[in-house]
Amino acid sequence: MKSILENIRASAERKERLLAVLIDPDKFIIKELAQFIEQVNNSIITHVFVGGSAVEDNITQALVSAIKPLTALPIVLFPGDVSQISNDADAILFLSLVSGRNPEYLIEQHVKSVSKLRNMDLEVIPTGYILIEGGKETATLKVTNTKPLKEQQHIVDTAKASELLGMKLIYLEAGSGAHLEVSAKTIKAVKEDIKIPLLVGGGIRSKVQLENAYSAGADLVVIGTAFEDNAGFFEELSDIK
Ligand code: 1GP
Secondary structure, X not given: OXXXXXXXXXXXXXXXXXXXXXXXXXXXXXXXXXXXXXXXXXXXXXXXXXXXXXXXXXXXXXXXXXXXXXXXXXXXXOOOOXXXXXXXXXXXXXXXXXXXXXXXXXXXXXXXXHHHHOOOOOEEEEEEEEEEOOOOOOHHHHHHOOOXXXXXXXXXXXXXXHHHHOOOEEEEEOOOOOOOOOOHHHHHHHHHHOOOOEEEEOOOOOHHHHHHHHHHOOOEEEEOHHHHHOOHHHHHOOOOO
């Protein structure tokens, strides 16, 4: 079986558009899970991401275990910290917050997670995580005590440095519920300079925004809030190619 990273790479090479729904254990009402996942299964969504910035211990584990029997889609952890690691997932984005200079999220959480990861068979995917100014002070900025990047060349150089350090994916993040999504100009500039797959998320609430992100070069787009707040959004995306 191909790994999740290999599948993302292969899809990116074929210019297939990947879409992840982000389920934040902190916001999600577990009673609604079965119905929500049924909508996910009947949609164009290709990946289920689970994680958030401030989640109580063990909630992620319970949520991932509940999702697993309901879908054949890959479940990928998108953890805010070491407490959000579950062996029932298929892979973990091993996120290093390269836009910030807070050692806790650059390397410390990773060191703390090794004792768990060593005993699990989760696929670990090293990911350069870059927070971009999205017009709102998001939970991630507060929790990590870092500032988002604004200047395009700095964003591009940060992505490239991450690739040179050996990261396998780059994630451009405007933040959950961002007022402004990552601009097409920024996505394009980063995409032109890196060879590894590019993930983009934060503030994408419409089909037009989604298509713009793909056209600019996003290989995988992550959407959380729009699916949580608007059940009709699944339907709205049904004719995207
Ligand atoms: C946040 O990029 C994700 O980590 C998704 O953001 O909730 O705004 O879709 P939204």
